[in-house]
Structures are given as structure tokens and as C-alpha cells.
Amino acid sequence: MFRKVLIANRGEIAVRVIRTLREMGIASVAVYSDADRTSLHVRMADEAEHVGPSLSTESYLRIDRILDAAKKHGAEAIHPGYGFLSENADFAAACQDAGLVFIGPSANSIRMMGSKTAARQTAIAAGAPVVPGTDHGVTFDEARQFGRTQGYPILLKAVAGGGGKGMRRVDRESELESAFRNAASEAGRSFRNPDIYVEKLVERPRHIEIQLVGDQHGHMVHLGERECSIQRRHQKVMEECPSPLIVLHPEMRQEMGEAAIRAASAAGYYNAGTVEFLVDQDRRYYFLEMNTRLQVEHPVTELVTGLDLVRLQVEIAAGGRLPFAQEDVAWRGSAIECRIYAEDPYNNFLPYPGKLTRLTRPLGPGIRLDGCVYDGWTVPMEYDPLLAKLAVWAATRAEATERMIRALREYDVGGIRTNIGFFRQILEDREFRAGHLHTGFIDEFFQRHNAPEAPPDLAAVAALAAALHSMSRTETAWEARPAAASRAWLDAGRSELLR
Ligand code: MV4
Secondary structure (H helix, E strand, O other), X not given: OOOEEEEOOOHHHHHHHHHXXXXXXXXXXXXXXXXHOOOHHHHHOOEEEEEEOOOHHXXXXXXXXXXXXXXHHOXXXXXXXXXXXXXXXXXXHHHHHOOOEEOOOOHHHHHHHHOHHHHHHHHHHOOOOEOOXXXXXXXXXXXXXXXXXXXXXEEEEEOOOOOOOOXXXXXXXXXXXXXXXXXXXXXXXXXXXXXXXXXXXXXOOEEEEEEEEXXXXXXXXXXXXXXEEEEEOOEEEEEEEOOHHHHHOOHHHHHHHHHHHHHHHHOOOOEEEEEEEEEOOOOOEEEEEEEOOOOOOHHHHHHHHOOOHHHHHHHHHOOOOOOOOHHHOOOOOEEEEEEEEOEEOOOOOEEOOOEOOEXXXXXOOOEEEEEOOOOOOEOOOOOOOEEEEEEEEEOOHHHHHHHHHHHHHHOEEEOOOOOHHHHHHHHHOHHHHOOOOOOOHHHHHHHHHOOOOOOOOHHHHHHHHHHOOOOOOOOOOOOOOOHHHHHHHHHHOHHHHOO
């Protein structure tokens, strides 16, 4: 087993990984940027190394600096967390070249799943169902031909995509030309690859994903599903295990689990990974893409299966065998996770970083809190403002819902705005309680509740949108953005921008 591991990440996930390393008797090395000098992951690690200024491209995304830090501190392996370099095949390869173990899949598997069309081809070859679509990038004429043969609505997607960037819904042929141009240009800007492919649009789908874990000796199991349909702007905010749909149709877990294993195995996959599916109104499921990393929402799987996914990742990376078989995996009770953000849900989810002046955490039966904040800490504006993930476990979904409401009432954060109150409203919602979830849930929720007391301040939203222009809030952390955008944020002044 490794004696020392470097964590190439920050925030709650760095803290999460450090905790398991400590339980395993493995020393931890943190890396940090200027903005993170006082952050919790730096305090908690056994050792820490400064890797650059606040801008991610100059610190957490600098492969050379991360590898230098690992060598300097004598780390044998690197845990990439999620976001940043976690799905960067070049980083995985560079670790190996430097004699370090990348705690994740092979560079090849990452590359294969990074192209959404290559992933589709892999899934098809493995016999996993996919939405009708093209298996390669298309020209405008080919897209038009697809629309004519398959019918509208269709969805244009970026080959190098993910996170909804470069994605356009097209309802009729007359809209195709401008949508195609816009999608290609957005994909080019976001991924330096303008290639677009086409799928039939699935209306009001659920997003259900399967957690996989496989070792380097050819053994792979699935750990069941997570229901992640409650999203806004392609960012998950609430996840649960089991899926309320799969509670009603338990045979779906095994079917989707086996399809996920086949698709991942076809890519020579090992370590932890997640296969995303869309599930339509008729309960047909379709392979969407594979995430080749540990995911933000992994705690709900851990609560229901009793496993430690980070421990499994480390053991597998060290060459160990999976310590259990598929028939040993059991799912018990129900878990829900809420992503607690420094943001204002009633003003278009505008980020609200700042200094925490007061902090009381929820405690007691069935509570798990994965956070990175402490009283007096200033939430940096440079990164994704995820403060903590609050997860609860209970015997049933109804009890987990009541427990989450209780935990959110105990949670008291002062000095910044958070989405804690917003979650309480969702948990009281009739449709949520009925388990009627789909990816348009939050939009419909706002319509049902007419929720924003005051209409969003459009001038403020526009100013912030300009400031955050090249900032992305995918799974992960914010991508780097030009220093000018940071200055625009500061110049605008938060008090004016965010009433
Ligand atoms: C879809 C879809 C409907 N039909 N594909 C969104 C992000 C990207 N990874 C794939 N996404 C979707 N692909 C077809 N053919 C709807 C979505 C989608 C979505 C998927 C998962 C979770 C939330 C979503 C929100 C809007 C759209």
C-alpha cells in the first residue's frame, strides 16, 4: 500500500479524500493556490505545497507543478478528486511517466470516454441502448438529413462535450441552420473542437446514473443507481439513492447495472466510474455518457451500500483486488444529498462568496456532512462556491426527507447567502415527495410556487453574466477565466450587484 498520497484538488473533495487516507494510515499532501492559503484541506493534510496563484490554469491545472510537488514530498500516488485534472488523459499519462500512480482509470479509458461519439460507439458495441443518433461528428447537411429521417425535435451536441455546452434543442428544420452554427461555435470556444453530432431529443427525461467500481484484474461490479434529476443549468443540486423510479421497478437496477458494466468493460475500464443514463417517460433507458472520476454525489451510494469509494479507489490503484463480488453488494435504506452553495437561489442562483460570520452544523442521527468551511473563513470568489454536501440516511425515502428538513433547520450559516432555505421548499414539494422527478423539475418547481418574491434584477444578472462570461460551473470547479472578469466582479461591487 502507498505510504503517501498527494491530493490534486481543493475544497470539500480534498478534505473527503484526506479523511479516508488518514483512516488507511496513509500520509496526505495537499496542494493549494494563493486563494486557498487558509483553506481547510491545507490545515487537515499532513503536508502542503503551494502551487501557484488563484487562477486555476496557473495552479490546480498545472500538471508540471502538481508533479513537482508530488516528487518533492515523496508521494507515490495522486488522487485527482473531481473537476480540475481528474478527467485529463494527459495528466493520467504524465503521472505514469513520472513514476506516480494516478488514482483513477487508464489514460486510454479517459480518452475513449472523453469523446462523446466514441463513448456512444463503445456503448453500442457493448449492446447498451443509446438514443437514436449519429456516431460521429456531422456536417449541416447530415444533421438536416437526420432530422428528416428521424423527425423533430432533435438535440445538437458537442462531440467533445459535457455539461450541456454546445447543446441546442431544435424543434423544426427552419431553426436548424442557426442552431447548428451557434452550437458549433460554442463547442469550438469551450472545447477547442467545434464538432457536433445529433440525437433524437428525449422529452422530460430522468437522469439516473450507475456507480461502477472495477479492479485491474478484470473484476467489475455496479453499486446501484443515483437519481440526479434535480438539476439547474446542467448542475446537479440534489441526489438520492435509491431512485424513486427504481424502487417501483427494481429489475431496472440490475439491467442498467449490467449495461453499464458492459459499456465500461468495453473501454478496458478500472477504478471508480459512473455511467449516466437518460430514462424516458416509458421507462426506456439510454446510455448518455461515462464520467471517469469519483463524483460529487458519491456519498449517497456510500450511505446505502456501506462502502467507502475512496478507499476502494486507493486499494484498486495500488493493484488490489475488489474485496467483494456483485452478489455481496446490498442496498439498505434511503439517502439524500443536498449541495450547499454560497449563492442566492431567488436571484438566479448568483454566487455569493464572502466571509462566514456564523456557523452551526447539523448533527445527530443519520447525518453526514462533507464540507470545507469553518467559522471566520472567507469563501473565495475564484472557485465553485460549494460549501458542503449535506447527506442523510434513513430507512425509507419519506423518513430521509423529514430528516433532511430537520438537518437543514439546524444548519445556520451567517454572513453569506446560501441555498439552504430553497432545499427546504423542495423537500416540502408535493411532486418531490411523490418522486415525480425529471430534468425540468426545478423550472417547473419555480413555476408551481411562483417562488422568486421579487423578480430577478435583470441589470444585475446581465452584469454578472458578463463578469462570469468564461466561467463554467460544471460538476467540478470553475474553469479559469480571464483576470479581467475577476476585476469586473470586484469593480461591480457585490453589494450593488447582489441586493
Ligand atoms: C439529452 C437530453 C435529451 N435527449 N439527450 C444534458 C447534458 C448532457 N450531458 C446531456 N444532456 C441531455 N442530453 C437527448 N437525446 C437531455 C439532456 C439534459 C439533461 C441530462 C441530464 C441531466 C440534466 C439535463 C438537463 C437538460 C437536458
